[in-house]
Amino acid sequence: MKYLSSKLVACLAVVCVSPLVEAGVEVKDAWVRATVVQQRATGAFMRLTSTEPVRVVEVRSPAAKIVELHQMLIENNVMKMQAVSALELHPGKAVELRPGGYHVMLVDLVKPLAAGDHVGLTLVVEDKDKMRSQIAVNAEVRSISGRPAAASSTAGSIHGHAGQHKQATRPSTPGLP
């Protein structure tokens, strides 16, 4: 009982602290890419490490109407995004959510995101006994390569996640509900 109540207090206390460890999961360097005018979707990135086998099964954010776990992959020489139902974390093995790889997709943003803003994310993780915990993450909004967001619209394919997303989702929307 004492353990439960102290854990609950810890949950409430970690909301604005980064890096943080909750449910054996450490979240480091969480950030969200700033948006340019008219851009309605963006990605959130972070580094996750767990002390036990868990799965990230859901991500929530008040900043977007739709939040999904995505993976970038190359199919027929075309880079595509695909929604993944869960992200497996293996003990001691860091999983990097980064541009061009796994990421949290924020679709239908409530408002544009400028560098320096902060976005709250809640990761829902499930352990091997199907027990779920929530991890609150405070992600900083950053421009590409630290430059002002407006200067990044000509970014090439390496940094072109936002552009790729528009191209990938407009003609066909297999990854989006």
Ligand SMILES: [Cu+2]
């Ligand atoms: Cu995506």
